[in-house]
Amino acid sequence: MGWQVFLASVCFMQGGIIQGLIALNNPDYVFRPYHTTLLTIGAIVFAIVFNTLLAKKLPLMEGAVLILHVVGFFAIVIPLWIMAPRGNASTVLFGFSNNGGWQSTGLSAMIGLSTPLTALVGYDCSVHMAEEIHDAGITLPRVIVWSVNGNALLGFLMAVTLIFTLGDVDSVLNTQTRQPFIQLFYNATRSRAGTSVMTAIVVVMLNACCVSEVATASRQLWSFARDGGLPGSSWLSVVPTGWNIPIRSVAISVLVTTVLACINLGSTTALNAINSLGGVSVLASYIITIGCLVHRRLTGRPLPSRRWSLGRYGLGINIVALCFLVPLFFFEFWPLARPVTAVNMNWASLMFGVTIMFALFWYAVKGRHQYSGPVVHVKREE
Template identity: 45%
Template sequence: MGFLEGVTANVKGSPAGEDVADPKMGTTQDKQDMWRVGRDQELNRNFRFLSVLGFTAVLMCTWEAVLFGSSYGLIDGGKGGMIYTYLGALAGFSFVILSMAEMASMAPTSGGQYHWVSEFAPPSSQAVLSYMTGWICVLGWHTGIAGCCYTVANMMVGIVAINYPDSYTYQPYHVTLIVIAVAMVAILFNTFLAQKLPMIEGIILIVHVFGFFGILIPLWVLSPTVPPSEVFGSIEDRGGWGNNGLSCLIGLIGPIYALIGPDSAVHMSEEIRDASRVLPLGMVWTLVLNGSTGFVMIVTLAFCVGDIDKVLASTTGFPFIQVFLNSTGSVPAATGMTIVIMVMQFCAAISNVATTSRQIYSFARDKGLPFSDFFATVNPTFTVPLNALCVSLVIVSLLSLINIGSSVAFNAIMSLGTAALLSSYIISISCVRLRRWRGQPLPPARWSMGKFTPICDTISIIVLLIIWVFCFFPLTNSAAPTDMNWAVAIYGAVIVGSMGYYMVRGHKSYKGPVTRVKVI
């Protein structure tokens, strides 16, 4: 099978890409895929390749995320370590994205990971593993929305801080109110403009690309010249771990935060035309586009950062804003460049909301949540799961209140989102790898890596396990409670809580998507 071309499967003698009468149903292959997983088509299939590429590229926001996540790399790795860590993360995570792209081609359904686990896990553990994976995804994507909105809010506060340094006094509730406002706008956007979302995502993709050059060129032109040896030869352990290698591994959370989220489009698959082919291609080309631009941006930042201690101590809240200010020497220029990043992160919040609502809708459709019938309802006016959108707003608003009491606790919740999504990747890819190892059949994939798939899956699992462990490490080697990463406690509470609910009540209603899957 061709690495990028895949294999086209015929359905009842018709080409897989042939259109059917009703545009809502997508292609003949889409209809066949929905029939195989035992679901009716309820959402409109109005996403195409370009809009899928825009959706995933903007949600991942890789070149933007390497900027506002640079504090991780600067503390644990320094200038050179930040670059090498990004390259290692990109190389390892590429295998993860390729593995998930092939699974998406096998079963393009809004359920994503929990559906794959239900279908591909050993029969004895299908229901419980699928149920746990579904809850982990709900946790991961809701913290993802909160993270996007929180980043937008902090950038807005940073802009005010550099423009009004003498008159503005930061208060935690400022960020909380902005987080709620940003989440509300993103959810209204996904309600009233939902049917225009594919077109808008294509436009945002253009802004994503041009914004990259809009930030890159001023930094190249205006920043002082630095010898390459000062950048590539510099690996520092500012976290106090006593070992540069360990410090860089802990700094992995920065680039992984910039690369995570390739499964976002999977949860939109029931709105993608010719999903089993377009979806994996969109994921792969997002890897190419975002991975390359992210690398160029992080190298540029390393050359422009200057004195790391001064940048990390900036009152702007983000090292990159101080770098913009130092490089341009102009508050208006730094403000304009930061606004570009802020707008793109807001667009990422819009994509995050869409993904989260579809994941809740799908999981509720399979009776995986309390009040499932309520959350699985598709609003006939807007053709979106409106109830799922509303509950997302409530959850994000409640999460944002934590920031009033402790910004450290809120940051722990943000790292929790990364750990949760990585967990869902580990479980789903492991189930497929076990099935291949046992020689058990899998659904045909129109996009496949062929004989390299088992190797790719194995490497993916190893990479994910390493990264997952370091997600729970704090940035610095400190025993102070304020410096600890409390994500592990929250993660454990969600796992225990979901399993407790499953044993008490969930097992009676949740049987998993596998009970509806038909064998071709």
């Protein structure tokens, strides 16, 4: 559920940024909901081409994106270092703004963590491709560790750069582009062309994210269907002859994104309510998984054999991870600002509750009779 919603969210985000880019270069541009919907569908169509007709070229594309990722990082931060105004260190590091209307800055800060959450989740993206990776037992953990370490460094440098070059906060937040980072780029460069190039790098990277998330969401959907955990599992789990990819699961993932994009035509509030499911769903899966590991370690039950192990530090790392994730999960249900209205309300609690109730109902009625987890399959093969 989390990855299906995240896929739609990233495509929708890409569409919104493209609209912001149009507004930057054409001040008379009027934002229309159907523009965002069409751009979102365009992003998912591009992603499905790479995941079907050009599936064999996907590793090549990922390699090219990695190069752009590193080069694009410097193409953005260097102009900001050179051209943007510098903020005062004491103000930047110790000045706090409570623009959410909450009683305390601390509470506002905790609630505000839901905004950058997308940069802190998704580490399991490559895990869902495990069955298509050679020697996944050792390759995947190494990939995750090195990618997280590398991007943590780049992310820290980017964060420091942005907070020191933010400039006039009001102009950034109230920008006509509806994308604060675009206004930040323009305030620094004072060039629409330069800002467009810097923003285009972000758009291309998001497009690559869409391609990768289609691969992840479809594989996750297929593997769960293969184990009998979904309605229509017998149809979803079939890989048609001549295809080495779960084409039906890819099609369903694209269909879900398209339907969610069309909801924006009627109500942006309804779309935001559904999109809010992404963060809480992924966080819930992390908490459940790590919680099971902690329970096993504390009760002395042996863990399955594995080639990658955290050793004696595993329990401590798992507990620290839970201490970080649980508060994030709690505040993910809070609205970002007060007073709370139907428009700015965070409907994640309602959507998450309804989804869990449906899942429990499905499991009680039929799922428990046909679902057998992947561990059971492994034991049978042995």
